[in-house]
Amino acid sequence: SKRVKGTQIRRHFLIGNTAHVLPHPGFPDPPPDGHTKGWTVYVRPLPNGPDITTWLKKVQFKLHHTYADASRTIEAPGPFEVSETGYGEFGVEIRLYFAQESGEKAVYREHYLVLAPYGPDDQRARQERENKIVAERLETIEFNEPTQEFFKTLTSE
Numbered sequence: 684s685k686r687v688k689g690t691q692i693r694r695h696f697l698i699g700n701t702a703h704v705l706p707h708p709g710f711p712d713p714p715p716d717g718h719t720k721g722w723t724v725y726v727r728p729l730p731n732g733p734d735i736t737t738w739l740k741k742v743q744f745k746l747h748h749t750y751a752d753a754s755r756t757i758e759a760p761g762p763f764e765v766s767e768t769g770y771g772e773f774g775v776e777i778r779l780y781f782a783q784e785s786g787e788k789a790v791y792r793e794h795y796l797v798l799a800p801y802g803p804d805d806q807r808a809r810q811e812r813e814n815k816i817v818a819e820r821l822e823t824i825e826f827n828e829p830t831q832e833f834f835k836t837l838t839s840e
């Protein structure tokens with residue numbers, strides 16, 4: 684498909700994780716031996732933001748090799764997330780796959796899991812009180828000279 688010359692289209696989304704000390708609702712109780720944390724790693728739209736599944740069709744999360752089936756693939760409509768229990772932090776390798784008509788290769792991101800409270804005293808105190816850690820960041824993807832078909836998909840959201 685022909686490309687739209689001189690055009691870049693950017694989209695925003697979140698990559699992050701939540702984490703809880705176990706036991707916690709939604710996670711196995713009792714947890715597997717030695718597993719102290721429950722966590723969810725995710726690729727999400729911004730709160731109240733537009734749907735990302737128009738352009739994002741598949742996400743592969745590659746976990747630490749200590750996990751059985753370390754490679755987890757989630758197809759649209761998602762949600763693009765993986766929940767697990769464990770004891771340690773590690774970098775999750777994330778591959779984003781786009782709509783077929785985009786002709787775009789998969790894009791790689793890494794998210795280092797945060798399982799322990801972080802930040803200023805008051806923030807750490809709140810994370811402990813609520814037994815909830817959120818570590819996420821705004822991500823941007825730029826499609827340079829998208830195909831005409833993909834341009835149509837992106838701009839008809």
Ligand code: SLL
Pocket residue numbers: 747749750751768769770771772773
């Ligand atoms: C390290 N950062 O490099 C640590 C590794 C390992 C994570 C963290 C349990 C996996 C399972 C788990 O939390 N693995 O038992 O399924 O040593």
